[in-house]
Amino acid sequence: MEKRNIPKDFPVVILAAGEGSRLRKGGNHLPKPLVPLLGLTLLERALLTWKTAGVRRFYVVVGWEGKRVAAHAQELAKRHGLDLEVVENPRWQEGNGTSVLAVKDRTPAPFFVSMVDHVFEPSLVEGFVQQVKDKKSTIIAVDPRVTQVFDLADATKVRLEEDRVVDIGKEILPYHAVDMGLFFCGPEIFQALEKAKKEGDGSLTGGVKKLAAQGKMCAVKLEEGFWTDVDTPEGLEYAQKGLLTCVARSQDEGWISRHFNRHLSRWITARLASTSITPNLVTLLAFALAVAAGCLFALGKLGTTILAALLVQAASVVDGCDGELARIKFMVTPWGAWWDTLLDRYADSAIVLGITWEYSHGHGEAWPWIFGLLSFLAFAMASYAKKEHALRFGHPLPRDAGDKLTRRDLRLFAISVGGLLNRPFPTMVALAAMSHLWIGWMLWRKRKG
Amino acid sequence: MEKRNIPKDFPVVILAAGEGSRLRKGGNHLPKPLVPLLGLTLLERALLTWKTAGVRRFYVVVGWEGKRVAAHAQELAKRHGLDLEVVENPRWQEGNGTSVLAVKDRTPAPFFVSMVDHVFEPSLVEGFVQQVKDKKSTIIAVDPRVTQVFDLADATKVRLEEDRVVDIGKEILPYHAVDMGLFFCGPEIFQALEKAKKEGDGSLTGGVKKLAAQGKMCAVKLEEGFWTDVDTPEGLEYAQKGLLTCVARSQDEGWISRHFNRHLSRWITARLASTSITPNLVTLLAFALAVAAGCLFALGKLGTTILAALLVQAASVVDGCDGELARIKFMVTPWGAWWDTLLDRYADSAIVLGITWEYSHGHGEAWPWIFGLLSFLAFAMASYAKKEHALRFGHPLPRDAGDKLTRRDLRLFAISVGGLLNRPFPTMVALAAMSHLWIGWMLWRKRKG
Numbered sequence: 001m002e003k004r005n006i007p008k009d010f011p012v013v014i015l016a017a018g019e020g021s022r023l024r025k026g027g028n029h030l031p032k033p034l035v036p037l038l039g040l041t042l043l044e045r046a047l048l049t050w051k052t053a054g055v056r057r058f059y060v061v062v063g064w065e066g067k068r069v070a071a072h073a074q075e076l077a078k079r080h081g082l083d084l085e086v087v088e089n090p091r092w093q094e095g096n097g098t099s100v101l102a103v104k105d106r107t108p109a110p111f112f113v114s115m116v117d118h119v120f121e122p123s124l125v126e127g128f129v130q131q132v133k134d135k136k137s138t139i140i141a142v143d144p145r146v147t148q149v150f151d152l153a154d155a156t157k158v159r160l161e162e163d164r165v166v167d168i169g170k171e172i173l174p175y176h177a178v179d180m181g182l183f184f185c186g187p188e189i190f191q192a193l194e195k196a197k198k199e200g201d202g203s204l205t206g207g208v209k210k211l212a213a214q215g216k217m218c219a220v221k222l223e224e225g226f227w228t229d230v231d232t233p234e235g236l237e238y239a240q241k242g243l244l245t246c247v248a249r250s251q252d253e254g255w256i257s258r259h260f261n262r263h264l265s266r267w268i269t270a271r272l273a274s275t276s277i278t279p280n281l282v283t284l285l286a287f288a289l290a291v292a293a294g295c296l297f298a299l300g301k302l303g304t305t306i307l308a309a310l311l312v313q314a315a316s317v318v319d320g321c322d323g324e325l326a327r328i329k330f331m332v333t334p335w336g337a338w339w340d341t342l343l344d345r346y347a348d349s350a351i352v353l354g355i356t357w358e359y360s361h362g363h364g365e366a367w368p369w370i371f372g373l374l375s376f377l378a379f380a381m382a383s384y385a386k387k388e389h390a391l392r393f394g395h396p397l398p399r400d401a402g403d404k405l406t407r408r409d410l411r412l413f414a415i416s417v418g419g420l421l422n423r424p425f426p427t428m429v430a431l432a433a434m435s436h437l438w439i440g441w442m443l444w445r446k447r448k449g
Numbered sequence: 450m451e452k453r454n455i456p457k458d459f460p461v462v463i464l465a466a467g468e469g470s471r472l473r474k475g476g477n478h479l480p481k482p483l484v485p486l487l488g489l490t491l492l493e494r495a496l497l498t499w500k501t502a503g504v505r506r507f508y509v510v511v512g513w514e515g516k517r518v519a520a521h522a523q524e525l526a527k528r529h530g531l532d533l534e535v536v537e538n539p540r541w542q543e544g545n546g547t548s549v550l551a552v553k554d555r556t557p558a559p560f561f562v563s564m565v566d567h568v569f570e571p572s573l574v575e576g577f578v579q580q581v582k583d584k585k586s587t588i589i590a591v592d593p594r595v596t597q598v599f600d601l602a603d604a605t606k607v608r609l610e611e612d613r614v615v616d617i618g619k620e621i622l623p624y625h626a627v628d629m630g631l632f633f634c635g636p637e638i639f640q641a642l643e644k645a646k647k648e649g650d651g652s653l654t655g656g657v658k659k660l661a662a663q664g665k666m667c668a669v670k671l672e673e674g675f676w677t678d679v680d681t682p683e684g685l686e687y688a689q690k691g692l693l694t695c696v697a698r699s700q701d702e703g704w705i706s707r708h709f710n711r712h713l714s715r716w717i718t719a720r721l722a723s724t725s726i727t728p729n730l731v732t733l734l735a736f737a738l739a740v741a742a743g744c745l746f747a748l749g750k751l752g753t754t755i756l757a758a759l760l761v762q763a764a765s766v767v768d769g770c771d772g773e774l775a776r777i778k779f780m781v782t783p784w785g786a787w788w789d790t791l792l793d794r795y796a797d798s799a800i801v802l803g804i805t806w807e808y809s810h811g812h813g814e815a816w817p818w819i820f821g822l823l824s825f826l827a828f829a830m831a832s833y834a835k836k837e838h839a840l841r842f843g844h845p846l847p848r849d850a851g852d853k854l855t856r857r858d859l860r861l862f863a864i865s866v867g868g869l870l871n872r873p874f875p876t877m878v879a880l881a882a883m884s885h886l887w888i889g890w891m892l893w894r895k896r897k898g
Binding site (some may be wrong): 287335337338339341342356361366369374377383387389392446447448 | 558784790806818821834838840892
């Protein structure tokens with residue numbers, strides 16, 4: 001028998017039965033679960049988000065256009081190897097509470113419940129699954145950052161006493177947080193839903209209200225990470241922007257990357273997401289741009305040098321897209337990360353080779369090659385020294401200015417600027433000298449550690 | 450209060466009271482604990498071995514030349530920051546059991562007991578500390594590899610029934626294992642020792658015999674790792690050889706390193722151990738040899754090329770000594786490992802630079818520099834690709850022939866041979882091509898992972 005004592009062993013019930021009429025007003029003719037967002041349908045994104053959080057069984061409740069949604073769900077189950085069951089809810093028009101009631105004979109409580117039209121940063125759902133661990137009652141995830149909710153007027157509000165829900169509804173006052181459309185339901189939910197329905201409220205909120213009145217409804221506050229519900233074309237756009245910001249965010253990032261590259265790469269990633277171009281192909285494209293830049297540098301005309309400089313910066317921007325695309329489409333693999341980091345080193349060497357070739361050739365001298373080789377050494381070592389430090393000491397080097405100055409984003413940006421000024425070689429050598437000095441300084445500073 | 454429930458929280462009692470007359474017959478005038486072995490006295494090695502195993506309190510029992518040994522122990526405690534107490538045993542001539550009895554009023558049992566004249570590979574003592582965890586009785590470490598004991602005739606043998614000692618002594622028959630001079634003693638040891646002493650046997654073995662007769666003596670078999678006791682000048686030599694073999698042994702090693710370099714590096718390490726030369730200085734020396742080789746290659750005369758080739762191989766051999774020296778003198782640090790791996794990359798680039806300079810200069814052409822840069826790229830990437838793979842996948846690449854062929858030991862050996870044949874450049878380029886192909890092949894093979 002399957003072990004049942006950790007939350008991710010519980011299944012998730014995805015409510016995908018509603019009509020989503022407001023979203024269709026935007027000229028959209030698809031049922032809501034099939035609406036595409038950054039290359040994945042809302043249903044696919046919901047399933048993969050929960051899969052990432054470790055959940056292994058899925059129930060998808062369908063209603064409006066049930067056949068079509070069911071077929072899509074089955075196809076997704078096959079494509080992603082999911083243990084998935086489709087549940088039809090003929091009473092879907094009576095409220096989304098009936099969709100939860102529809103699974104009553106299929107799976108014992110507890111289970112998670114999630115709305116197909118709510119989009120979450122995966123870490124947020126992971127956090128919910130973690131926090132639910134020790135709780136016994138039915139739980140709702142709530143967001144206390146009410147001012148950041150996209151359409152607050154339309155949101156379901158929650159009034160809390162400590163971690164207990166005392167009231168829920170769109171119109172209640174005062175309220176402390178907003179319903180995120182993310183639940184962990186104990187067996188008591190069925191009775192509560194039936195009771196609410198008898199009194200004329202077929203919604204899940206109605207059932208939650210009943211449990212709240214009995215003091216049986218807990219709340220878990222999730223205060224970090226992006227989420228939104230998608231009811232309108234504007235909401236869809238907001239979701240897209242939010243998800244792109246998440247995947248382009250990184251603690252460990254250089255200045256140029258954060259303040260310049262990411263704005264462009266995010267825009268490109270959004271375009272790439274709806275194509276079938278894979279992250280690994282984007283990695284190859286970034287490499288090809290760098291090789292092209294190296295070749296153009298080698299030609300040594302002013303025009304080709306300027307073009308090369310622009311390509312170097314383009315390569316740097318595109319180098320950010322592969323990771324973003326992989327994260328946004330749940331396509332992150334160890335191989336992809338490995339491939340990316342190896343090609344980065346090859347790309348650097350192509351640029352160094354082109355710049356050095358031109359300078360040596362133009363001056364009819366061999367000595368620039370010594371600097372070329374030492375430059376490549378510097379760029380390779382800047383990365384190598386950091387990774388080796390993490391490996392040997394068990395913790396990374398401090399993320400200080402020296403670290404930022406020796407990162408690839410700044411290096412490529414500086415070479416690009418140097419290229420635009422028709423001075424790529426001196427720029428490269430200066431960057432290399434800085435990297436070597438930084439490595440020496442790090443070795444010296446750390447020698448007692 | 451200190452937690453007492455894990456074995457390494459127990460102290461170790463180091464017996465250093467004996468005369469060691471047989472060792473002194475070799476012209477040695479030092480008390481046994483002060484006899485040097487590979488740069489450390491026997492007492493220092495014993496203390497550092499137990500410190501490495503995680504033990505944090507030390508009692509050193511002194512007898513013969515007690516003042517001198519005590520002074521040395523105090524000096525070592527200061528140098529290595531040890532919580533150490535010297536215990537005088539005026540009755541040391543009555544047997545080493547009296548030395549254990551001497552700590553009776555100093556520390557409550559249980560504690561570890563170790564002989565100063567027994568030399569252990571540190572992992573062996575660590576293993577003993579680990580295995581003692583769940584045991585309640587007094588425990589002796591025994592080695593079932595009886596045929597591998599240095600002086601079996603003089604060894605103390607142990608007869609076992611399961612993990613229980615039923616008899617112990619130099620002359621017993623049959624026996625299953627040999628006493629390693631490594632004990633974990635419960636409070637019952639004191640009574641047993643006193644009883645044995647009353648009957649005329651003041652040795653620790655006498656006490657163990659008493660406990661064995663009562664069925665209160667357990668044995669832990671340690672079947673891996675080097676140890677020996679040092680009673681004679683021949684034993685000292687055997688210990689030196691054994692320890693050197695341990696530190697020069699590695700699971701993760703290239704062919705040339707294992708079958709050629711290690712034999713030389715071990716010999717050098719033995720000489721270096723008794724000097725004050727540090728491992729980090731040896732790392733610098735290996736680097737200097739490589740830089741010298743690079744310079745000599747650049748000169749391009751047959752004589753300098755051959756000398757350079759020899760220096761390359763010398764650098765490769767010396768590159769093995771730093772780690773050996775660090776391990777044998779308990780001087781391993783993360784910084785040392787970091788310093789070593791960074792200087793290796795710089796050393797490689799010096800060799801590539803020298804070889805390429807000469808070839809380009811000799812032919813009056815610039816194109817060899819492209820190959821030079823790609824060669825350095827290959828050598829850096831061979832190491833980088835392996836480490837990145839481990840980082841991304843959480844496990845290393847297979848240690849297959851491709852791995853061995855792209856290791857530094859083989860690379861430097863091949864360049865050395867190529868240099869002796871006055872063909873360093875083609876050799877280097879061939880090695881580089883092989884490394885690039887291997888990286889490409891690895892990426893291809895792993896692309897589905």
